[in-house]
Amino acid sequence: MANIRYELxxxxxxxxxxxxxxxxxNNLEKKYEYIKQIILNxxxxxxxxxxxxxxxLLSNTFDKDKILYNEGTKRICENCQKECLAISYCEYCIxxxxxxxxSNWTSENxxxxxxxRKCQMESYVPNRIIEWIxxxxxxxxxxxxxxxxxxxxxxxxxxxxxxxxxxxxxxLKRFGKQEVILKxxxxxxxxxxxxxxxxxxxxxxxxxxLVHSTPRKI
Numbered sequence: 001m002a003n004i005r006y007e008l009x010x011x012x013x014x015x016x017x018x019x020x021x022x023x024x025x026n027n028l029e030k031k032y033e034y035i036k037q038i039i040l041n042x043x044x045x046x047x048x049x050x051x052x053x054x055x056x057l058l059s060n061t062f063d064k065d066k067i068l069y070n071e072g073t074k075r076i077c078e079n080c081q082k083e084c085l086a087i088s089y090c091e092y093c094i095x096x097x098x099x100x101x102x103s104n105w106t107s108e109n110x111x112x113x114x115x116x117r118k119c120q121m122e123s124y125v126p127n128r129i130i131e132w133i134x135x136x137x138x139x140x141x142x143x144x145x146x147x148x149x150x151x152x153x154x155x156x157x158x159x160x161x162x163x164x165x166x167x168x169x170x171x172l173k174r175f176g177k178q179e180v181i182l183k184x185x186x187x188x189x190x191x192x193x194x195x196x197x198x199x200x201x202x203x204x205x206x207x208x209x210l211v212h213s214t215p216r217k218i
Contacts, residue, residue, distance in 0.1 A: 004049060004050055004053050005050060006053075008045055008046060008050065009046065009050055009053060009054045009057065012038075012039065012042065012045055012046060012054060013035065013039075013054060013057065013058065016034075016035040016038040016039065017031075017035060019034075019038070020034060020035070027071065027072075028062065028065055028066055028069070028071050028072050029072055029073065032058065032059075032062045035058055036055060036058060039051055039054050039055055039058070040055075059087065059088055060088065060125070062087070063085070063086035063087055063088055063089065063125065064086075064124060064125040064128075066085040066086060067085050067086060067091050067124035067125070068124055070085070071085075072085055073085075075087070077090040077092065077093060079093050079167075079170060080092050080093050080096065086124075088164075088165070089126060089164070089165035089167070090165070091123070091124055093165065093170065094123055094126060094129075094165055094172065095120065095121050095123055097170070097171060097172055098120040098121070098123065098129065098172075099117075099120070099121065102117060105131075105132050105134070106132070107132045112132070113132070116130050116131070116132055126162050126163060126164050126165045126172055127161060127162060127163045127164070127175075129161070129162050129172075131161070131162075133157060133180075137157060137158050137159060138155040138156065138157060138158065138180075138182065139155065139156050139158060140155060140156045141153050141154070141155040141182065142154050142155070144181075150183040150184055151183070151184045152181065152182070152183055152184075153181075153182040153183075153184065154179055154180070154181065154182070155179070155180055155182045156177055156178070156179055156180075157177065157178055157179075157180045158177055159174045159176070159177075160174050160175035160176045160177055160178040161174065161175055161178065162174055162175075163175040
């Protein structure tokens with residue numbers, strides 16, 4: 001595949017969205033089809049590969065919004081047989097996959113474990129899943145700053161976050177090594193609901209927040 005010019009893809013997507021007439025494109029499916037046709041009809045800006053990538057990104061957003069707003073045509077998942085909203089994955093299969101892995105991890109804090117599991121059972125997109133990441137899954141940890149409840153570090157997450165659902169293998173696929181933000185709590189008393197809610201909010205908003213409440217040298 002040739003080099004993908006993401007700046008042009010995002011520019012084209014944003015321009016297409018600005019052309020939407022809410023009196024005509026008054027639901028998610030109409031908006032999706034309208035933007036998709038603009039991309040397919042483009043003969044000047046995007047290459048064939050860039051069009052495919054743009055439609056992939058558009059479809060990911062469409063799936064996310066359908067579930068988030070509980071809007072759009074449902075389909076029967078060929079795997080779990082439930083009615084799902086997403087096209088490129090099944091939200092119920094993702095949640096079942098995460099549930100099957102509950103016994104494979106623990107923060108050693110019942111409150112945090114329960115909150116992470118609750119968040120996972122409400123997951124609606126593959127690349128916005130709250131996880132507990134054990135410290136041995138990190139490398140190249142470096143001190144960055146200190147603020148609020150914790151000291152803040154950068155680190156490389158060896159496996160990286162989940163980023164897509166593989167329908168053939170029926171499992172979530174990971175992105176691979178990526179830089180993340182690591183917050184180290186000074187003691188167990190700092191592990192309160194307010195602090196963790198902040199972490200959950202940032203993760204949903206697009207940041208990866210990792211927590212380790214057990215004192216250790218970093």
